[in-house]
Amino acid sequence: MTFPIHHRALLAAGILLTLAVDATAQGRGRRGQRGERPPAPPAEAKPEDSKPAKPKVYVAITGGDVHLGTGQRLTGATVLLADDKIEAVGHNLTVPEGATVIDAKGKVVSPGFVCVLGNGMGAGRSAPYADAVNPYDPEIKQGLAAGITAFLAGSVGSSAQLTGSNAVIKLAWGDAKGMVLKEDAVVGLAAELSLGDRDKLTEAVQKAREYLQALEQFPKQKAADPNAKEPTAPPGSEKLLAVLRGDAMLWINPAGGGGGFAMFGGGGRRGAPRADDIDAIRQALATAKLFGRGVVLQKPTSGWVIPDEIAATGSMVFLSPRDRRPADPANPDRTGSNLAQAAILAQAGVPVAVTCPVGMFGGAGVGIGGILGQDLNTPQVDAAYAVRGGLDGRKALRTLTLDAARLLGVDRRIGSLEAGKDADVLILDGDPLHYATFVTMALVNGKVVYERAKEPLYSHIPR
Amino acid sequence: MPPLRSPLFALVLAAAAAAQEPAEPPRFEVWHPRRPATEAEHQVAKWGPRGLPSPGYVFRAARVLPITAPPIDDGVVVTRNGVIEAIGRAADVAVPAGYEQVDCGAAILMPGLVELHCHIASETFDLNDTVHPTNPEFRTLDLIGMEHDQIRTARAGGITTALYIPGSGSNMGGFGTLTKTWGKSPEEALVRFPGSLKIAQAGNPEREAGDLGTDMMGMSEGIRMTLLDGKRYWERHEAWQAGRGEKPEPDPTLELLRGLFRHEYPVSVHTQIYQVVLQTLQQLRQELGLWTVVVHGTFDGYRLSEDLLRAGVPVAGGPRQYHFDRATGRFEGLLGNWSRGGQHGWRAPVLGLGSDGVGVNTDSPVVPQEQLPLQAAMAVRLGWQHEWALRGLTINAARFVGIDQRVGSLEVGKDADLVLWSGDPIDPRSYVHVTVVNGTICYRRNPNRPEF
Numbered sequence: 001m002t003f004p005i006h007h008r009a010l011l012a013a014g015i016l017l018t019l020a021v022d023a024t025a026q027g028r029g030r031r032g033q034r035g036e037r038p039p040a041p042p043a044e045a046k047p048e049d050s051k052p053a054k055p056k057v058y059v060a061i062t063g064g065d066v067h068l069g070t071g072q073r074l075t076g077a078t079v080l081l082a083d084d085k086i087e088a089v090g091h092n093l094t095v096p097e098g099a100t101v102i103d104a105k106g107k108v109v110s111p112g113f114v115c116v117l118g119n120g121m122g123a124g125r126s127a128p129y130a131d132a133v134n135p136y137d138p139e140i141k142q143g144l145a146a147g148i149t150a151f152l153a154g155s156v157g158s159s160a161q162l163t164g165s166n167a168v169i170k171l172a173w174g175d176a177k178g179m180v181l182k183e184d185a186v187v188g189l190a191a192e193l194s195l196g197d198r199d200k201l202t203e204a205v206q207k208a209r210e211y212l213q214a215l216e217q218f219p220k221q222k223a224a225d226p227n228a229k230e231p232t233a234p235p236g237s238e239k240l241l242a243v244l245r246g247d248a249m250l251w252i253n254p255a256g257g258g259g260g261f262a263m264f265g266g267g268g269r270r271g272a273p274r275a276d277d278i279d280a281i282r283q284a285l286a287t288a289k290l291f292g293r294g295v296v297l298q299k300p301t302s303g304w305v306i307p308d309e310i311a312a313t314g315s316m317v318f319l320s321p322r323d324r325r326p327a328d329p330a331n332p333d334r335t336g337s338n339l340a341q342a343a344i345l346a347q348a349g350v351p352v353a354v355t356c357p358v359g360m361f362g363g364a365g366v367g368i369g370g371i372l373g374q375d376l377n378t379p380q381v382d383a384a385y386a387v388r389g390g391l392d393g394r395k396a397l398r399t400l401t402l403d404a405a406r407l408l409g410v411d412r413r414i415g416s417l418e419a420g421k422d423a424d425v426l427i428l429d430g431d432p433l434h435y436a437t438f439v440t441m442a443l444v445n446g447k448v449v450y451e452r453a454k455e456p457l458y459s460h461i462p463r
Numbered sequence: 464m465p466p467l468r469s470p471l472f473a474l475v476l477a478a479a480a481a482a483q484e485p486a487e488p489p490r491f492e493v494w495h496p497r498r499p500a501t502e503a504e505h506q507v508a509k510w511g512p513r514g515l516p517s518p519g520y521v522f523r524a525a526r527v528l529p530i531t532a533p534p535i536d537d538g539v540v541v542t543r544n545g546v547i548e549a550i551g552r553a554a555d556v557a558v559p560a561g562y563e564q565v566d567c568g569a570a571i572l573m574p575g576l577v578e579l580h581c582h583i584a585s586e587t588f589d590l591n592d593t594v595h596p597t598n599p600e601f602r603t604l605d606l607i608g609m610e611h612d613q614i615r616t617a618r619a620g621g622i623t624t625a626l627y628i629p630g631s632g633s634n635m636g637g638f639g640t641l642t643k644t645w646g647k648s649p650e651e652a653l654v655r656f657p658g659s660l661k662i663a664q665a666g667n668p669e670r671e672a673g674d675l676g677t678d679m680m681g682m683s684e685g686i687r688m689t690l691l692d693g694k695r696y697w698e699r700h701e702a703w704q705a706g707r708g709e710k711p712e713p714d715p716t717l718e719l720l721r722g723l724f725r726h727e728y729p730v731s732v733h734t735q736i737y738q739v740v741l742q743t744l745q746q747l748r749q750e751l752g753l754w755t756v757v758v759h760g761t762f763d764g765y766r767l768s769e770d771l772l773r774a775g776v777p778v779a780g781g782p783r784q785y786h787f788d789r790a791t792g793r794f795e796g797l798l799g800n801w802s803r804g805g806q807h808g809w810r811a812p813v814l815g816l817g818s819d820g821v822g823v824n825t826d827s828p829v830v831p832q833e834q835l836p837l838q839a840a841m842a843v844r845l846g847w848q849h850e851w852a853l854r855g856l857t858i859n860a861a862r863f864v865g866i867d868q869r870v871g872s873l874e875v876g877k878d879a880d881l882v883l884w885s886g887d888p889i890d891p892r893s894y895v896h897v898t899v900v901n902g903t904i905c906y907r908r909n910p911n912r913p914e915f
Contacts, residue, residue, distance in 0.1 A: 322831070324915070338913055339913045340910070340913055368787035369783075370785050370786060370787070371784070371829070371830065372784040372841040372844070372845070373838070373840070373841045374782075378841070381837065381840075384890070384892045385891050388892050388893065388894045388913075390913075393892065435843070435890060436840070436843055455792075456792035456793050457794055458793075458845075461794075461796060461846045
């Protein structure tokens, strides 16, 4: 891509500024944090520490109809938060003295929604996201009003090379440090590789494995021979190693690059993809086997035709339930896609996350374009359509919570209301998947960041 | 305001306030005073057939929503030869011999949905032919195919009647067609041609209608000139029919414009934004006296709800369902605001169009045709009354374009267009079990391969 001169100058200035800020404020190079593990949660204060631990700030959300995000539901339970984590969830919990109590009686409590695709909402446009977030972006409030507390920002590649530059962003209004959950969470790859590219990938995986094995044995070697040389990573293997180590999720796009002009939610000749992508999915599953771990299939057309093959590799899927492709009338049982795809895949044990349709309007952001029901302003609509297609209504919330977090590789941190996880909680005025349900209150990292009654966005709308 | 000087002055003020507050807001009625009383009296419009052969059915559901009458628990609707023969509680309606029972258990049975603004007559998006700045010589009638993907899927979404209109690439895209979404042929499916004349007041045609200027004054002039041609032709025709003057030389384009001035069908106007809706009201309804229907009435046009109420101009809204008001930071729900009126930001409180003056549309394929009920759901989310939304999807839409004698509610003698839903029809989790058009079951859900 070429930029006009003034754009280039601006870009250069921006990079310099980023470098300067980064270097002075954080004392490390621009790339210092990229590709590394996310910082571990702060260790528990040890008893022998002389400094007394800072007393925990407790918040108790009591009496609500609690949807855990796992598919389970506890009526009239308490969700106890301590600082930025969930301390406990259950009935008859003892609420610590001094805790802030939020009465959720008659309301529904749920984990914050996790969107596998997104943009805006305070995320910057390029890595490192830690330096680019805007914790006061008004879109954050809009996202919170929609129930979103985390999403994947940035790009996921879809070529023969492992590429992508992205981060899982949390909607921690006013708290820049709390916004980046994980940089480079996802690495992308095309499904269909030429024989040459597949050979190259196979060889690269082999070399990376050898490196990891050598690295593992190095301490022992070093003990035996103090002069032993530390193994070095094969050049350009950063992303490959991240996937092999489980530090990044591998997303594979069966549609290949582009995906065509998709103004039409379905139908229409222009840009219509082929009636099936079984071959591409099978190539993606071969890649999963090569890496020895499940991959994420991005909006496959034919996943529902071979759900057991997908499940057998531990792979996962995200899709927009409303995307439909007309079947080839001569082969209706193996072509096209329909509203039942999420249900069929979930039934086979494949974790499924949902996202909104991508068209000329709407798309994976909140925005103010006004075409409601087609974008991230109402994530529950996509889960609702999966239910229309047969997905068990009790488990459908997982498509926006725990299973979405799994697809992003951050399910140890977010996606369900379980002790030890991040305190990202919604209080809703009704069934989480009902079209008219509003978020009454949202908490991210244990802090109240949105209250419907206090924000102009939707507070005037009668209920 | 001057300080109150005397009790008498206060009394006068109170009386004036009382006089300004009507006891009950006027009920919305569509303005089309010249509309022929019966289908037979239409001279220009062509109506589709009725009473086509269809089997005898008794559709039974846990709840029947006739829309124009209170809901019926455990109700039945009896249909044959294209029309509704009986409706009532299952216990009260005798099942005629030889009629097949269709019982979907805990289902909701309601009339088929009516879409007022869509562009999916043909498989490709080719409804924006723009030969002139105004194109009254164009029509969608010849484009309709019953097996187009989006029409098939519309049936799975419960839509049984649709107004297929040209796009808004020019100020006057041509004449639209009211058609059922199923029929053995397009002729059988026809409800009425023309369904309406499509006018795009502004907010799209600027792209291509450059020869008259690209702004609102120039575009207005183009619309006016074309319509005045039609008006003169209509007037000559009326004079000839009254025994004055010669019969005008037949002109197929002007002939269709004549029907417009006879109020045989409305103009459906792509208009949005306060100023543009005002222009529609003043130019088309007040100056030219046309039966005017606002379609995809979005952005802040709702600020004119009382003006449209008084002028008898109905509104169908979508695909946009909210307007983000930068002055207040609020998401204004459009259909709720059109219906309720109220304090619209910078104007004094105004009356709304109420339960009868507002409908909903998709502008498909912008929003896929089958997602019409979702449009209503999103409007309800933002404050439209649920009951009004069901009316907006059915009887209101039918009344706006003058086909309510045939469709839009479950009444004896009306077309047998029915949809059996698994639950709340506008909840995206609910699905359609069965769709019936003209008494024929044209969609049955296959749970393994649901079309929608």
